Amino acid sequence: MAGVSTKEIKNRIKSMESTKQITKAMEMVAASKLRRAQTQVLCSRPYFEILYETINDIVDSNREFSSPYLLPRTGSRVAYVVIAGDRGLAGGYNSNILKLCYAEMEGKNASVLPLGKKATDFFHARQMPILTEAYSVAEDVSVGDCFTMAKTLCKAYLAGEFDEIRVGYTNFVSVLSQTPATLRLLPLLRQQTTEKKPSGPEILYEPDSGAVFDAIIPEYLGGILYGALCESRAAEQAARRTAMDSATSNAEDMIADLSLKFNRARQAAITQEITEIVAGA
Amino acid sequence: MTSFPLKIVTPDGLLFDGQAEELIVRTTSGDMGILAGHLPCVAPLGMGRAVIVTDGQRRYAACIGGMLSVTDQGVTLVPTTFEWADRIDVPRAEASEKRAKTVLANKSASDADLRLAEARLKRALVRKSVGSRQF
Structure with a gap:
């Protein structure tokens, strides 16, 4: 006996x-990837923030024209760019962001552009309309891809295919804390809370306001997407490490x-x- | 000379944050010079050489894509790529130019490939000219 x-x-x-050996190895890999992702986040964060601030400043102080990017639309067709990971075993990282986005999509006519294998599988299983699966491997997405994606989304938005574009990503707060969030990319609306004084000189647009917005908005979108991707990548590695x-x-x-x-x-x-x-x- | 606060940020990080006396950038509608006290202004950037004057020193850079925003608080340059002239790898730009040219010479290349190659050629030429200081 x-x-x-x-x-x-x-x-x-x-x-x-042997399980311990595997988890230990994965932890070490995640830790070294995290270090790289963390420096990338720290580098790209000022860009992300300044870009966001600058565009919001322009939108807030703008009052002379109406670009299609700035007008609120009444429809409920929303395009979601959802950034998740390619692999599991990262704690609540994937399920947190996917659940948040899925809950937000409820009742809307939503379509998804998934980044990451987990996001692609999740929305496939729920029979959501998927825009493209070209970016289903989040690790391979580059800055250039972000800008191409932004251009396609802007074109679709201008053509009236969507009334709103949102991005779902995970904020890398610290190594121990990551918070999923969604952000509206388009349309760019004035923040009602900050009642800007209508004084000060008019902003000069070179060559003209319409052309400026047409050129800048796709760039802005690409930059924000890239920033969100960097945040998410760092968050994924941090979550996996923990x-x-x-x-x-x-x-x-x-x-x-x-x-x-x-x-x-x-x-x-x-x-x-x-x-x-x-x-x- | 009066200076103004200038910030240059790219996806690779904050490249410049300080006082500058003059900034010349290539916008989509041509070169534009900024001095202190400029009107608030917004312009999309093209591809070209940027000149920044700080403490009487002229610094050159290749500046591609993005936007320029001038407000009362200061000037913000948000390019997609921005490389100081002394950091540019000229042989690499030349190699890139050559690759782009072979694609462009290929009659059977697809439209998307041609557009990519054209953009790459433009970028390579800007880098090469700024890097080797042939303005």
Whole structure:
């Protein structure tokens, strides 16, 4: 009896050890990828912020014309760019952002442009209309891809295919905290809260306001998408690192627990053997 | 000379944040010079050489795509790519130029490829001319 159970425990310890090795390796890979992603986020963040601020300033202080990009539309056709990961085992990273976006899409006539294999699979399974699967591997998407994507989206928006364009991404707050969020890209609306004083000189548009907005908006969109992608990538690695860290420590706990059980069982077997010998003699 | 606050940000990071006396950039409608006290203005950027004068020193760069925004608070340049002249890898730009030219010479190339090659050729030429200081 006791012999079987010690063998069983030994096997479980062995399998736990190999699981631990895997999670440990994944943690280390995620940590090194995180370092790279983190520097990228820190580099691109000023761009992301200044671009966003500048465009909002222009929109807020603008009052002389109406570009199609600036007018609110009444329809409910929304295009979502959803940025998730390619692989699982990253804690709540994928499910958090996908759930948030899915909940927001409820009741809207939404279509999706998924970035990342997990996002593609998720919206496929729910039979959502998917715009393109060209970017289904989030790791391969480059700055250039972001700008091409932005151009296509702008064209579709101008053609009236969508009434709104939103992006769903994960904010990299810190290594331990990532928050999913969605952001409206188009139309660009004035922020009602900040009542800008109508004083100050008019903004000069070179060559003219329509041309400026036509040229700038796709650039803006591309920049914001790239920023969101960088944030999401860093968040994914951070989430994976944390998840794998806790998996490793769980495995260690279990191994300690099992080793104790194993030793007890071994001791019990020896004691029993001795008792049997003494009783027989 | 009076200076003004200038910020240059690209997706690769904040490349310049400080006082400048003069800025010349290529916008889609031609070269545009900015001095302190300029009217608030917004312009999309083309592809070309940018000149920045700080402390009487002229610095050159290749500046491609993006936008220029002048407000009362200062000037913000948000290009897609921005490279200081001394950082440009001229042989690489030449190689890129050559590759683009072979694609353009190929009659059977698809429309999308041709457009990409054309854009690449333009970028390469700007880089080459700025990098080798042949203005």
